[in-house]
Amino acid sequence: MRRQRPGARHDESRTNAVKISDTVKTGFWQKTHHLDRMTLRELIHAYFQYPAIILYLGLAAAAGGVWLWRPAPLIQTLASIALAVLVFPLAWYVLHRWVLHSQWMWKHKWLAPTWKRIHYDHHQDPNNLEVLFGSPLNVVPTVAIATIPLGYMIGGTGAAAIAFGTGMITTCVNEFFHCIQHLSYKPRYAWIAMIKQRHMAHHFHDETGNFGITNYWWDRLFGTLYERIGDRKKSPTVFNLGYTAEVAEKYPYVADLSGGVATGHPRRRNKD
Template sequence: MATPTQRSYSTKGAVRRGNAPSVTGIPLVDRLIHVHPVTTVAMFTPVAAAAAALSVGRTGGWALAAWALAGYVTWTLSEYWGHRIVLHYEPERGFGAKLHYVLHGIHHDYPQDMRRSILSPLLSIPMVAATLYISTGLLDVPPVFGTGYVVGYLAYDLFHLYLHHGRPKNRLLRTLREYHMRHHFRDDTRGFGISAPYWDELFGTSIARTPKAGQPAGAASGGA
């Protein structure tokens, strides 16, 4: 059984209302770690636009559209596996436990805190930078691939924010919001795709269906 120290850095801790306290004790540093949604959009929109502009004339229009789509699909896989492997890797103690809490555990503890619903720049900047470097620098694909990746990331961040703070009227959006809330309040070992929940179906981590009475939560989705 987890000790109290371990449990304080676990996504399975008690859910708290309102905004989370500073994770560092230094307000300025905390504002750099957890940013406002407008800040994220302002940071990455120029990157997406610049990558698209640098791709003009490199190849035909349909090819550029295909590379942008490939970048978007790459983001959805990053979203799923990053959420599953990185954000839900929970060391029991020490620096790793604290880092996990800063990056994601605090979001599970304070799911209504808007700043904690946006991916921390500690992750988003390295992810985008590495993708642009690998795709355009090492593989020499058109930079518009990065446009698709960044647009996918921004769509994910804003979609995730809406699922937590919006009141969707559309049936599809209500279903997706319920799906994500199950990840938070039923079983955080499943349901890792937020803007792309189809990857959960493919990789066997879906919690889209409600289990029957007396049935384990994972059983209705085909197991882990």
């Protein structure tokens, strides 16, 4: 069968939502869930049934078991926990800004599927709960690399284990507040309202700033924080991260996996 002309494929997809990667379909997750149509109670119900969150909590418990087996002294244990909590926002900022928002991963056939799954799909459909969570294949090694060596240098095996466990718990907290930011409700607490406003600006106004989720200190330090959308012009690539139909003509790997290049506002593309 003759292959469809790339331009035609992309044009045809303009009125359609981007195809989302297949994910684990078990129990509650046998259907797609959109946060803009869910209550907080429904989110909590879904969150603790998501396979990745169950895995992260299980790994944190296992890390706690390793600490009980080979405990580090109290000071080293507390220092490892504190350092893991402090390092997490920096590691997230670096990855979010220079990897997830990179324009080099889509150029390589073997990296394009990873980039599509871990971030492009999320920006194409920000409220789809299935693609909001990071892939464990990427998250777990990243947390391990960021925490285990630091903990080991502080207090050996026990401290390394507790640092990793802290990293996994911090990941779960970060993911939960990330869900809250996409949930269709007005937070009662000023801090939650603030981080929600900043993250929504990242998704719907200008994706080149506000890279934090719960911590925006590094955005402030590196000059990528903006408090109000009026502080910046709206980015033309806020939804596609620069992966346009023109780019797809040269680097078609993500478009081939997505069924084309979706255009327009995600909320209008995903009404059904």
